[in-house]
Amino acid sequence: MKRQIITIAGSLGSGKSSTARAVAAALGFRHFSSGDLFRQLAVERGESIEAMNISAEVQRDIDLKVDNLLQEMYRADEQLVIDSRMAWHWMPGSFKVFLVLDPDTAAARIFNDLQGKGRISEDATSIQEVRDSIDRRFASEQKRYAALYGVNATDLQNFDLAINTKHNDLKTVTAIVCAAYRAWHADEKGR
Numbered sequence: 047m048k049r050q051i052i053t054i055a056g057s058l059g060s061g062k063s064s065t066a067r068a069v070a071a072a073l074g075f076r077h078f079s080s081g082d083l084f085r086q087l088a089v090e091r092g093e094s095i096e097a098m099n100i101s102a103e104v105q106r107d108i109d110l111k112v113d114n115l116l117q118e119m120y121r122a123d124e125q126l127v128i129d130s131r132m133a134w135h136w137m138p139g140s141f142k143v144f145l146v147l148d149p150d151t152a153a154a155r156i157f158n159d160l161q162g163k164g165r166i167s168e169d170a171t172s173i174q175e176v177r178d179s180i181d182r183r184f185a186s187e188q189k190r191y192a193a194l195y196g197v198n199a200t201d202l203q204n205f206d207l208a209i210n211t212k213h214n215d216l217k218t219v220t221a222i223v224c225a226a227y228r229a230w231h232a233d234e235k236g237r
Contacts, residue, residue, distance in 0.1 A: 049140055050075070051126045052227055053133035055199065056145030058180045059152025061211045061219065065145060066129035068220040073127070073227070078119065080112055080130035087111070096179050099186040109194060131187060131199050141227045144205040145219070149184075151212050153177035206230060 052075070054066045063079050070077035087108065088098035102108040116136040119126065134142040147155075153176040160176070191199045202208045207226045209219055 047139050048231060049120075049137070050124045050231065051120070051128070051137055051140040052143060052223070053137050053140040054127065054129045054143045054145065054223075055131050055134055055205070056143075056211075057147045057149070057152060057200070058183060059149075059156045060145035060147035061155075061216065062129035062145055064216055065143075065211075065219050065223065066127045068216055069223050069227075070127035072220055072224050073125070075125040075127045076123070078126065078128045078130075080116065080128065080133065083112060083115070096183055096186075099183050099190075103186055103190055103193075106194070109190065132191065132195070134204055135195060135197060135199075141230050142205040142207070143223055143226075144200070144202055144208045146208055146210045147212055149177060149180050153180055156180070 052066075052069060052073075054062050054069070056062045063081055066079065067077050069075070084098065085095055088095050091098065091101070093101060098108065112130075113132070113136060116128070116130060116133050119128070120137040120140075128137075128140075134140065153173050157173045157176045187199065191197055197204070207223065209222055211219055214222070
């Protein structure tokens with residue numbers, strides 16, 4: 047059964063949080079970022095986001111905390127937009143979006159973001175340093191999600207919509223997601 051929940055996953059640096067916030071505002075839905083939660087947990091543990099990913103490979107409690115929260119939100123919430131790598135898995139009746147971005151463009155965007163306002167538990171001195179971190183984080187996440195859940199979190203077959211954010215600005219991506227969600231949701235009502 048389709049729910050009024052949109053899950054937004056994607057490549058590192060693809061604009062998941064920005065898109066989720068904008069889509070939630072456009073639809074009047076609540077927004078939640080599991081990435082922000084993960085970063086906050088890293089700060090509480092005194093780790094960088096990359097170190098936290100490596101720790102999560104062996105310390106199952108890190109992912110369990112996030113997973114349990116996502117499952118509870120799915121049971122309790124409606125009209126929710128969530129940016130999360132794994133929410134699509136825990137929220138099967140959601141409209142599932144994947145944002146695609148190549149690692150070089152992502153590294154430049156993340157580096158610029160870090161220079162502008164920063165992100166908790168993340169810092170870098172060069173675009174190459176960010177790119178190397180992206181590669182390590184991606185490998186760590188792929189390994190974790192395959193081992194823990196038996197899934198490839200970047201397999202586009204898991205999603206209802208995929209958008210390349212390299213040449214689409216936030217306004218365009220938001221409009222595409224909102225239009226596709228409305229069509230998807232209307233299809234459920236028409237049955």
